[in-house]
Amino acid sequence: MEDSQGKPSGDLLVRRDGGLGEAMANVIERLTLHQLRVFVCVVESGGITHAAERLLVTQSTVSTQLARIRRVLGMPLFRRAGQRMALTAAGQMLYDRAQAICRQQERLASDLEALRSGAGGRLALGVSQTGAMYAVLEAVRRGREAVPALRLDVTVSYARNLFTYLLDGRLDVVVEWGGGPTPPALPQRALRTYPFYVLAAPHFPLPRPLTPEAFLQQSFVTMQYGPDEIGVVEWEVARRNLRPPHVVRLPSIDAVKRWTAAGLGITILSPLSVRDELAEQRLAVWPFPPMDFERPLTLFWKPGTPEVLLNTFAELLTGVLDETVPTRASRGGR
Numbered sequence: 001m002e003d004s005q006g007k008p009s010g011d012l013l014v015r016r017d018g019g020l021g022e023a024m025a026n027v028i029e030r031l032t033l034h035q036l037r038v039f040v041c042v043v044e045s046g047g048i049t050h051a052a053e054r055l056l057v058t059q060s061t062v063s064t065q066l067a068r069i070r071r072v073l074g075m076p077l078f079r080r081a082g083q084r085m086a087l088t089a090a091g092q093m094l095y096d097r098a099q100a101i102c103r104q105q106e107r108l109a110s111d112l113e114a115l116r117s118g119a120g121g122r123l124a125l126g127v128s129q130t131g132a133m134y135a136v137l138e139a140v141r142r143g144r145e146a147v148p149a150l151r152l153d154v155t156v157s158y159a160r161n162l163f164t165y166l167l168d169g170r171l172d173v174v175v176e177w178g179g180g181p182t183p184p185a186l187p188q189r190a191l192r193t194y195p196f197y198v199l200a201a202p203h204f205p206l207p208r209p210l211t212p213e214a215f216l217q218q219s220f221v222t223m224q225y226g227p228d229e230i231g232v233v234e235w236e237v238a239r240r241n242l243r244p245p246h247v248v249r250l251p252s253i254d255a256v257k258r259w260t261a262a263g264l265g266i267t268i269l270s271p272l273s274v275r276d277e278l279a280e281q282r283l284a285v286w287p288f289p290p291m292d293f294e295r296p297l298t299l300f301w302k303p304g305t306p307e308v309l310l311n312t313f314a315e316l317l318t319g320v321l322d323e324t325v326p327t328r329a330s331r332g333g334r
Contacts, residue, residue: 036098122151126162131272139316158226178298180232190296202284210288219265224249
């Protein structure tokens with residue numbers, strides 16, 4: 001529809017609410033991304049000359065693209081305001097939309113490159129509430145700061161649940177202690193190996209080193225891993241026929257540490273779990289050769305997980321592990 005002067009009707013091009021009318025929306029579909037980028041560059045550079053320099057093209061090339069945009073829209077993009085050129089209402093509207101489109105295109109290119117390089121994408125992580133959880137959460141925090149294009153989603157649950165989620169595709173990666181009973185046929189990578197300590201309150205009345213008889217007389221405090229499921233520590237205790245007659249199973253790693261620090265029993269944990277408690281002397285290590293064992297903190301992942309994303313997360317996590325506590329090898333023993 002045209003008005004009496006043969007110009008496109010403004011009612012069709014611009015709605016009263018300031019949005020695009022149906023005719024304008026159809027017209028914009030005829031514009032190319034290249035044309036929009038040239039127009040945005042002209043506006044942000046302050047003129048054709050500077051835009052041509054930024055785009056590394058001739059001024060006539062820029063002028064040609066602007067002329068094509070004007071023909072498509074059927075309205076001028078610029079008006080003279082003294083010694084400079086200002087946007088018309090149509091030019092301003094086009095600039096606002098074109099700028100958003102160009103930024104989205106740039107973000108898309110950046111995100112795709114990040115995905116290719118391992119700096120972007122999404123990994124669904126699973127970890128049980130052990131010392132591993134502390135390290136994983138710190139790695140996720142660092143990842144969000146260092147590689148914001150990489151999305152790391154964390155699920156905390158029992159190990160059995162996590163491996164089920166991994167096998168059915170709900171998780172990409174599980175961080176768990178290796179060396180115990182684990183699902184077969186899962187790709188895995190051991191990151192660092194840690195000793196597990198027998199721990200008690202510093203003034204707990206225990207012989208040093210601990211004897212099997214004294215160990216079996218104490219309440220043993222550990223995590224509750226779900227119905228009919230035991231953790232790696234209880235598994236190791238059972239293997240050695242050293243299960244105490246009284247076992248206290250608590251719902252969180254923090255509850256285990258607090259219960260033990262209160263002098264209500266003994267526990268076995270990795271140094272990842274008790275760095276602060278040992279430093280603040282709320283817990284102490286009791287040498288006990290019969291329970292001298294170590295476990296590798298291990299990545300398990302579903303087949304098909306992008307290797308570049310897996311390596312990026314593994315690098316974040318090992319960085320945390322190396323800074324948090326030493327392994328047995330670097331300590332030279334307990």
